[in-house]
Amino acid sequence: MADLNAKIPSGPLTGKWTQYKNHQNLVNPANKRKLDVIIVGTGLAGASAAASLGEMGFNVKIFCYQDSPRRAHSIAAQGGINAAKNYPNDGDNIYRLFYDTIKGGDYRSRESNVYRLAEVSNNIIDQCVAQGVPFAREYGGSLENRSFGGAQVSRTFFARGQTGQQLLLGAYSALSRQLKMGTVKLFNRHEMLELVIVDGKARGIIARDLVTGKLERHFGHAVVIATGGYGNVFYLSTNAMGSNVSACWQVFKKGAWFANPCFTQIHPTCIPVHGDYQSKLTLMSESLRNDGRIWVPKNKEDAEKHRKGLIKAKDIREEDRDYYLERRYPAYGNLVPRDVASRAAKERCDAGYGVGSTGLAVFLDFEESIKRLGRHVIEERYGNLFQMYEKIVDENPYENPMMIYPAVHYTMGGIWVDYELMTTIPGLYALGEANYSDHGANRLGASALMQGLADGYFVLPYTIQNYLSGEIRIPRMSTDKNEFVEAENTVRERINKLMSVKGTKSVDHFHKELGKIMWEFVGMGRNEAGLKKAIELIRALRTEFWKDVRITGGIEELNPELEKASRVADFLEMGELLALDALNRNESCGGHFREEYQTNEGECLRNDQDFMYVAAWEFLKEGEFKLNKEPLKYEEIEVKQRIYK
Amino acid sequence: MKLTLKIWKQQDAHSKGKFVTYSLDSISPNCSFLEMLDILNEQLIRKNEEPVAFDHDCREGICGTCSLYINGRPHGPDDAITTCQLHMRKFKDGDTIIIEPWRAKPFPVVKDLIVDRAAFDKIIQEGGYISVNTGGAAEANQILVSKVNAELSMDAAACIGCGACVAACKNASAMLFVSAKVSHFALLPQGKIEAKDRVKKMVAMMDQLGFGNCTNTYACEAECPKLISRSNIARMNREFICAKVS
Structure with missing residues (x-):
């Protein structure tokens, strides 16, 4: 039966991961060839896990609903990826990255997992550079960093406004190498529709070939879910149209527990909704808040006039502008974490100070930065984002401030996993946004890419061996077995x-x-x-x-x-x-x-x-769920009120 | 806006396709092109007719899934964007819009406007990577890259693999796509050891899959949503010749 043993290694926090690696079971090369792993999803987490496991010698089958693994929605991440390299010499280290992530998550994530994430963050940058990811560089040739919300150091690595794309293409290239070698087999335009459990362990999936519509049975000694988040439950979100909760929901109904589903992230800087026919909301990277200042009019009359199209932002005098983030949070200013920035925008709009035709928008203004740095610098930093904005809204953001409003972006909740990233079903793992583990109640910018790649490159390849070492005597199963037939019939x-x-x-x-x-x-x-x-x-x-x-x-x-x-x-x-x-x-x-x-x-x-616990829900029947609790213990850090003032 | 749409309908790879005409009314100019197709499909479903199948996913111009040939141009009449970023304000009230799938032998039609671009994945699998296993990578700042080369490399790496270059080319050449990947690596110090092998294998696969040759019309560059430069093709040719003669 499922229980909530998170299997956190003993010993001091800083030594847990080393301790784990020192004592975990491994699988010898001859046995790896006999073991099959199914991975669902080809985003950062899925692709990096598949490539790494393939390199190690396991037989991997990887599935995606898209026509190519390179199209998974990790590709759309813009701003960057965090790591504790401390290249700018501004006082960063692993502990600070860990601390900021726990605090940013409002003390609702598991200390041990987050510390490990911060610990492996530097390996990710090394790995990606070795793969040829074209990160931004300083004139001396070293890597460049920028700052992001929720941190007072500059620890974010980036490739223009397309960091997710470049990291995914890195993982996709590593995956492609394994596809060529035959260690990984790709099933594109395939969707997982059911998990197969044999004797209490995850042993395979039922997938539908989306081109022929035929159902297929696939066996694996272990199954890995890396299918992303459930933001599309809101219909309008920054997710891709196809992003869905289905794989997570199927495993949930089969006994994996779902943790903290209410922790959803509303991103403060998106292009506002404009019509009923709208299918999608577009994100404007958080990095824009480095140089953009957020404001609304101080006077309701000005806001009203702007809504009616009688005046432009430029017509509102400097002294009549309310830079409400700088006013409320002087220490972090425009770089407060996403949840804080989103709520502050909603508060102003609800109070009647919103602008744009719907009144559900605030200004993101670059006028001051353009004056200070020159237009060419802003263009170099954010050119593609400005172009994207102009194409959608039909207004030039170099001349008029952008209008933005919060939109659903990311889901911190997900399938409950233990320290090994295993769910409550033995042999079933959840990685990346699909699991709940690292971001607590709020994710900091540039941490999703870090977590996806940490899980896929540096965590699962270790922890899955600890499980598979016990499966070496299980031969590949025939998919004619009853459990497969029944799952297909369902x-x-x-x-x-x-x-x-x-x-x-x-x-x-x-x-x-x-x-x-x-x-x-x-x-x-x-x-x-x-x-x-x-x-x-x-x-x-x-x-x-x-x-x-x-x-x-x-x-x-x-x-x-x-x-x-x-x-x-x-x-x-x-x-x-x-x-x-x-x-x-x-x-x-x-x-x-x-x-x-x-x-x-x-x-x-x-x-x-x-409420200092993880709410892990268990499926009983449709519309009936049982709450289980994993208490959160903070041994290393003092739990405080989260203040960004 | 009132529109007449002539859309390619084809049941599957083996069936014969044809243009079907649809008319649409009251389309907002602020609507995106794909949202216009959503509205069409909603109306077809209401009439119990089968909707038009088209590929799309991120709808923000980065995943490379959307792929429509609109009035004779891949990704439509606007420059430097994908179909999902195209807005109806680029058309006029009363316009007739012709919508086709990518047309190239290596991209067979799957259904209606959806084509199979697995050929691109196959080319990448031949060598579009640096052979490095997970773990054991050197400290990142030990590899210095000049800012200029990093930027040029990023220009090439920005390719989204949509296939517009192939669709635009009268020879269905994939040179822009392949050269973008070759250039991305050729401009960096990483992966130099396998550079010759990479370009030879990728070009060989490109030829084997039936993509045509480049005859320097640069239609690919003109239609590329990410403004990938034709100079990458020159760089690939240089890499290829050097690899062949040395």
Whole structure:
């Protein structure tokens, strides 16, 4: 049975990972060849894990729904990747990176995991440079760093505004090398639809070939889920259109526990919503806050005039501008962490100071930086972002300040994992954004790339051996086994059920409706009444979905509508758990803001007495979940109120 | 905006395709091109007709999935963007828009506007990497890279692998794509040991997969959403010749 033993190695925090590596079991080269590992997802975590395990000699099968592994959504990360190199000599070290990450996560992450993350961060940079990732350089040829939210040092490495792309292409190139060697086999345009469990252990998956529509059975001695986050439960987010919770949800329903689903990150700097037909929100990198200043008008009349299009930002005098982040948080200013910046924007807009046609936008202004540094410097630093903004909004951000508003971006919650990244199902692992482990209630900028690559290159390749060393006597199983046949039948029945609804409304209709409920009641500000209402509305919408969804086309063919329907069906269940977790957590911390729990100044009011735990939910049946708790113990650092003033 | 769309419909790789005409009304000029297709598909589903299949994912111009040939141009009439970044304000009320898949032998149609670009992955698998295993990499700052070369390398590495260069080329040449990857590494000190092998193998695979040759029309550069320069092709040719003669 599942339990919540996090398997944290004993000894002092700084020596735990070494201690673990000194004593873990290994698999000898001859046995590695006999062991199969399934990896689902080809983003930073999945691709780096597949490449590393392939190099070590395991047989790896890797799956992605995209046409190529290079298209996974890690590619869209813009700003950078953190590491404790201390190249700028500004006082950084492993401990500080660890400390900032724990504090940034509002003391809701596991000390031992985060320390390990900070410890391996430097190896990641070394690895990526060796792979030929073209990081930004100083004139002397050494690596350049910049600062990011939630830190007072410059520890972020970057490749223009396309750091995620370059790191993913690095991992993809390492993966490609293994594909050529035959240690890894790729299944592109394939989607995992069910986990296969044999004698209590994860032993394979059922996948659908998205081109032929045929179901396939795949065996593995272990299964790794690296399928990213569930931000698309909000419909509008910065995620890719195909990003989904389905693999995580399937393993959850099979016994893996889901941790802290209510910890979702709303990114402060996105292009505001502009119409009903909108399908996607575009992020403007956090790095822009290095040189951009965020403000709204001081007077409501000016805001009103701007909303009506009567004046431009330039018409508002300097003394009539409220640089509210600099005013409220002088120590960090425009570089406060994302949750703080997002809430502050919402607070101003709710109070009537929002700008733009909808009133749901604030200014991000580069005028002062352009004056100080010159336009060419701003162009060199952020040129591609400015161009992207102009293409979407049709306004020149060198001349008029950008307008931005918060949007759903990242999910800190995910499948519960222990120190080895193993879920509550033996032999099943979760990596990257798909797991919950490192970011607590709020992720700091440039830490997602760090975590994805840490998990894939430097953690899983060790920890999975500790498990696989016990599996060397298990021969490859035939996929004709009962458990595989039954799992395939479950999937087939579910697809048939979806297709046979033959209702009147499109899948997108239901997804948009779900998104509206989630954003209104489970978004930036949450309260008890709203969350209860959200749960009711989601349940009703789910019932309606199964009565009235219309999926055109057939099963055994390429059918994007069927793919979407299957994912939205899972979101309709997952959204309820997210709201339930938010309802259970009677405190405000990080990205989770319960309006009932705030200080007089509108800051988060944490409740360490009652909620210093990881909420790990167990699936009982549809709409019924059991809460389990993993208490969080802080041995190394003193838990404080998170102050950025 | 009122629009007439002529869209390529093809059931699968083996079927014959044809243009189907659709009309759309009240499209906002602020709508993106793919959102316009979403609206079309929503209407088709309402009429119980099968929607148009097209590839797309990130919708922010970086994943390289979207791939439409619009009015005779890959990624449509605007420069330096992908289809997902194209907005309807670039068209006029009453326009007829012709939408086709990438057309190139190595990119067979999968369905409607979706093509199979696995050929690009195969080329990368031939040598588009530096052979370094995980772990044991040297301290990052021991490898110094001049800022100029790092920037040039990044210019080449910015390729998103969408295939617009192939679609734009009358010879269906993949030279811009392959040369971008070759240049990315050729400009860096890392991976020099296998540089000759890399360029030879990648070019050989490119030829084997049926991509055509370069005849210097530079349509690829003109249509590249990431402004990858044709000078990369020159660099690849230089690398290739050096590798062959030495």
